[in-house]
Amino acid sequence: MTSIPAAAETRATSSRAPLSESKGFLSFWFMLPAAVLLLVFLTYPLGLGVWLGFTDARIGRPGIFIGLENYEYLWEDGVFWLSVFNTLLYTISASLLKFALGLWLALILNENLPIKSFFRAIVLLPWVVPTVLSAIAFWWIYDSQFSIISWALMEMGLIDHRINFLGDPTNARASVIAANVWRGIPFVAITLLAGLQTIPQSLYEAATLDGAGRWQLFRYVTLPLLTPIIAITMTFSVLFTFTDFQLIYVLTRGGPVNATHLMATLSFQRGISGGQLGEGAAIAVAMIPFLLAAILFSYFGLQRRRWQQGGGD
Amino acid sequence: MASVAIRDVYKSFGSVQILHGVSVGIEDGEFVTLVGPSGCGKSTLLRMIAGLEGISGGDIAIGGRVVNNVAPKERDIAMVFQNYALYPHMTVRENMAFSLMLKGAPQEERNTRVKRAAEILSLSPLLDRYPRQLSGGQRQRVAMGRAIVRDPQVFLFDEPLSNLDAKLRVQMRAEIKELHQRLKTTTIYVTHDQIEAMTMADKIVVMHDGQVEQIGPPLELYDRPDNLFVATFIGSPAMNLLKGQIGTSGFEGAGGISLPFPARPGVAPGMPVVVGLRPEHLRLSDDGFPVKVVVVEPTGSEVQLIGRTPGGEEIAANFRERHAFRPDETIRLSADPGLIHLFDGQTGKRL
Numbered sequence: 001m002t003s004i005p006a007a008a009e010t011r012a013t014s015s016r017a018p019l020s021e022s023k024g025f026l027s028f029w030f031m032l033p034a035a036v037l038l039l040v041f042l043t044y045p046l047g048l049g050v051w052l053g054f055t056d057a058r059i060g061r062p063g064i065f066i067g068l069e070n071y072e073y074l075w076e077d078g079v080f081w082l083s084v085f086n087t088l089l090y091t092i093s094a095s096l097l098k099f100a101l102g103l104w105l106a107l108i109l110n111e112n113l114p115i116k117s118f119f120r121a122i123v124l125l126p127w128v129v130p131t132v133l134s135a136i137a138f139w140w141i142y143d144s145q146f147s148i149i150s151w152a153l154m155e156m157g158l159i160d161h162r163i164n165f166l167g168d169p170t171n172a173r174a175s176v177i178a179a180n181v182w183r184g185i186p187f188v189a190i191t192l193l194a195g196l197q198t199i200p201q202s203l204y205e206a207a208t209l210d211g212a213g214r215w216q217l218f219r220y221v222t223l224p225l226l227t228p229i230i231a232i233t234m235t236f237s238v239l240f241t242f243t244d245f246q247l248i249y250v251l252t253r254g255g256p257v258n259a260t261h262l263m264a265t266l267s268f269q270r271g272i273s274g275g276q277l278g279e280g281a282a283i284a285v286a287m288i289p290f291l292l293a294a295i296l297f298s299y300f301g302l303q304r305r306r307w308q309q310g311g312g313d
Numbered sequence: 314m315a316s317v318a319i320r321d322v323y324k325s326f327g328s329v330q331i332l333h334g335v336s337v338g339i340e341d342g343e344f345v346t347l348v349g350p351s352g353c354g355k356s357t358l359l360r361m362i363a364g365l366e367g368i369s370g371g372d373i374a375i376g377g378r379v380v381n382n383v384a385p386k387e388r389d390i391a392m393v394f395q396n397y398a399l400y401p402h403m404t405v406r407e408n409m410a411f412s413l414m415l416k417g418a419p420q421e422e423r424n425t426r427v428k429r430a431a432e433i434l435s436l437s438p439l440l441d442r443y444p445r446q447l448s449g450g451q452r453q454r455v456a457m458g459r460a461i462v463r464d465p466q467v468f469l470f471d472e473p474l475s476n477l478d479a480k481l482r483v484q485m486r487a488e489i490k491e492l493h494q495r496l497k498t499t500t501i502y503v504t505h506d507q508i509e510a511m512t513m514a515d516k517i518v519v520m521h522d523g524q525v526e527q528i529g530p531p532l533e534l535y536d537r538p539d540n541l542f543v544a545t546f547i548g549s550p551a552m553n554l555l556k557g558q559i560g561t562s563g564f565e566g567a568g569g570i571s572l573p574f575p576a577r578p579g580v581a582p583g584m585p586v587v588v589g590l591r592p593e594h595l596r597l598s599d600d601g602f603p604v605k606v607v608v609v610e611p612t613g614s615e616v617q618l619i620g621r622t623p624g625g626e627e628i629a630a631n632f633r634e635r636h637a638f639r640p641d642e643t644i645r646l647s648a649d650p651g652l653i654h655l656f657d658g659q660t661g662k663r664l
């Protein structure tokens with residue numbers, strides 16, 4: 001085993017000099033367009049945002065550098081901290097629900113259903129519909145006068161007055177989370193379904209013969225083999241949820257009494273609607289540590305597990 | 314350990330019938346191979362014994378108990394899959410102990426049983442590796458280890474060697490046979506390779522198109538094939554077949570060749586027959602039938618020859634002696650009358 005990599009290395013070094021010249025030259029030109037695009041459309045806005053966070057810029061008036069003043073102000077601002085709390089609550093509960101329901105749906109879709117492809121197409125629908133459109137649909141569903149949920153529950157005699165979905169802080173939080181879950185499930189379900197399909201049938205058969213029941217098949221075969229995909233899927237799901245803006249903006253605009261204000265919507269409200277560009281930028285920048293933490297968490301969670309590594313010791 | 318009885322078993326997938334009434338009796342401790350060309354239903358039959366496929370008709374009994382409606386895990390069988398089906402996220406040790414863990418066996422018992430199986434299969438140094446870190450032959454052994462640890466009534470193997478290279482295959486063949494001699498567990502072994510079947514089995518079941526063609530010990534199948542299918546399937550190189558009819562003193566074939574042999578009961582002159590001659594039973598003889606040499610292949614231990622009869626039929630012959638044949642040369646071959654196989658020209662049954 002040890003002699004093989006060594007041999008490969010000597011071969012590589014002997015042929016390195018002429019190859020690497022043309023290779024480096026070529027790869028520079030191949031990478032240039034991507035690098036320029038990244039710089040222009042990613043790094044520049046990000047840098048500008050960070051810079052604005054250190055200024056007192058307003059719309060129509062370039063600001064001057066004011067150091068950490070925006071952040072000091074936010075540190076004292078109860079609404080900002082409420083939005084941090086809301087964002088965490090929103091992200092954590094919606095992600096957990098999306099994971100549980102998405103996994104459940106994926107497991108169901110992985111069974112041999114009669115019209116499987118039809119169901120799979122249906123499941124994708126919430127994700128295909130533009131967010132704003134589905135948000136507007138939910139707006140109607142949650143409408144205090146015309147809500148179909150209220151109507152149905154009243155017809156069934158389960159409640160005697162309409163539910164105030166978006167007017168009451170607790171209800172509003174639950175409602176926006178439900179809407180986000182509805183929208184996010186397809187992504188989780190379809191990705192996990194793809195993962196489920198990579199698990200060879202013979203492993204289930206072997207485990208069945210080894211004496212595993214349904215739950216044990218899930219616990220000892222499905223779940224461990226699905227973990228890498230779960231990690232990727234949930235990282236993306238958390239990032240999407242944390243930065244969500246459209247649903248809240250259409251449904252509640254952060255109300256009632258800021259109960260559903262997320263960092264993203266607060267940033268928009270202060271920065272664009274309120275014109276305080278610098279402060280809005282500072283709120284947005286405050287999201288970065290959370291996002292970085294999520295990415296780092298998943299990076300370590302995602303590291304190839306030992307059993308996935310091929311060859312050698 | 315247990316006997317296995319397969320009684321008039323049918324299997325259909327939807328409207329397609331795959332097995333058309335298969336009956337096999339397997340005794341306690343026997344090593345039986347199911348052999349037949351690809352797609353003849355061997356795996357399906359094995360999976361039915363394991364309980365991975367339902368039984369459409371007939372019944373299967375393990376140790377005298379009909380298991381048609383018994384769940385796979387209650388059947389007390391262990392199966393080795395063609396692709397090994399090792400759990401990739403478990404070490405060799407965990408793979409082997411998995412069934413014991415599910416049963417809730419105490420840690421101590423798991424350890425001793427895994428250790429014993431690992432010693433039998435020389436897997437001890439590999440116990441903490443993951444399947445990815447093993448070679449094909451080692452994975453094969455782990456799959457067997459997983460089966461051994463359970464100490465089941467019956468071992469089922471589904472073409473376990475077909476993913477290995479030729480040399481390893483021969484080696485593993487011997488290991489599996491040795492393992493069986495040691496453990497004496499009833500074993501049903503599926504293969505499409507007749508050499509594997511011949512070398513390993515106490516008893517061979519030859520299958521073809523969802524039916525059993527013949528059941529018997531390897532040498533019996535070789536010496537007395539029941540029909541043309543078994544005759545050509547067992548033995549390598551395959552048996553030569555010459556079409557013709559019964560004449561006054563023996564066989565008369567195309568191109569005027571004749572093979573004398575004493576009269577046999579139930580064989581009347583004029584009857585259309587097929588004669589079967591094993592390549593290794595042909596010998597040079599001045600009063601034999603003429604064969605024109607086409608290709609000569611010396612292998613060192615023997616000389617293999619492919620020739621053509623005057624009737625244009627291809628014929629293969631193996632010689633232990635080092636004859637120097639030349640292409641286009643005409644030689645004369647004959648066979649010991651006792652080694653000539655006769656089959657009915659119409660039904661293909663042995664006469």
Ligand SMILES: Nc1ncnc2c1ncn2[C@@H]1O[C@H](COP(=O)(O)OP(=O)(O)O)[C@@H](O)[C@H]1O
Nearest residue numbers: 326329331349350351352353354355356357358
């Ligand atoms: N699940 C299944 N559904 C439909 N047909 C099947 C299924 N499994 C096997 N078959 C068919 O049954 C026949 C026998 O298959 P198999 O038992 O795997 O053959 P073998 O193992 O002898 O090569 C094949 O024609 C195959 O296509």
Ligand SMILES: [Mg+2]
Nearest residue numbers: 355356357472
């Ligand atoms: Mg098969």
